[in-house]
């Protein structure tokens with residue numbers, strides 16, 4: 001076998017053996033859902049947004065679940081949803097807090113390949129301030145840039161312990177088509 005044939009043979013073996021679920025993790029506002037949709041399309045995979053699935057299953061918005069059950073109640077629902085998840089050939093955008101509660105990061109690592117979309121606190125704040133939709137954890141401080149920056153900085157520091165366990169980390173700045181293809185190659189090799 002020449003080198004090129006050997007390389008593609010090894011690659012096809014690793015593709016066959018690879019788990020067919022890709023989890024995107026990262027802070028609120030990192031662009032997990034947006035990138036997830038593009039990634040899924042390009043990989044010919046299905047796409048799931050964890051928050052949307054939880055909302056559909058409970059017939060309530062994430063905001064309503066937080067208000068009715070508190071954060072602990074929401075985290076239990078989130079963990080149960082993740083534990084029950086049984087999909088193939090799917091890109092899954094998780095909620096920003098999913099990897100950081102219960103034993104979720106362990107589940108994420110077991111169930112598929114994970115990619116951490118990393119973005120600075122400053123960029124996250126800019127994106128969160130211009131984002132639509134209600135995010136219960138930041139709703140009361142969303143319009144106060146300094147308070148939001150402090151919150152994001154602190155939470156990111158706490159959460160990175162979990163996020164950084166992902167199989168791969170990439171800067172979450174808008175990924176060009178070329179960079180998306182490179183990311184897919186990396187995912188296939190994970």
Ligand code: S3P
Pocket residue numbers: 026027028029051062094095096097098135136137
């Ligand atoms: C949360 C992030 C949200 C959602 C919930 C809690 C968090 O998802 O799950 O509001 O704890 O960071 P996004 O990261 O999609 O905004």
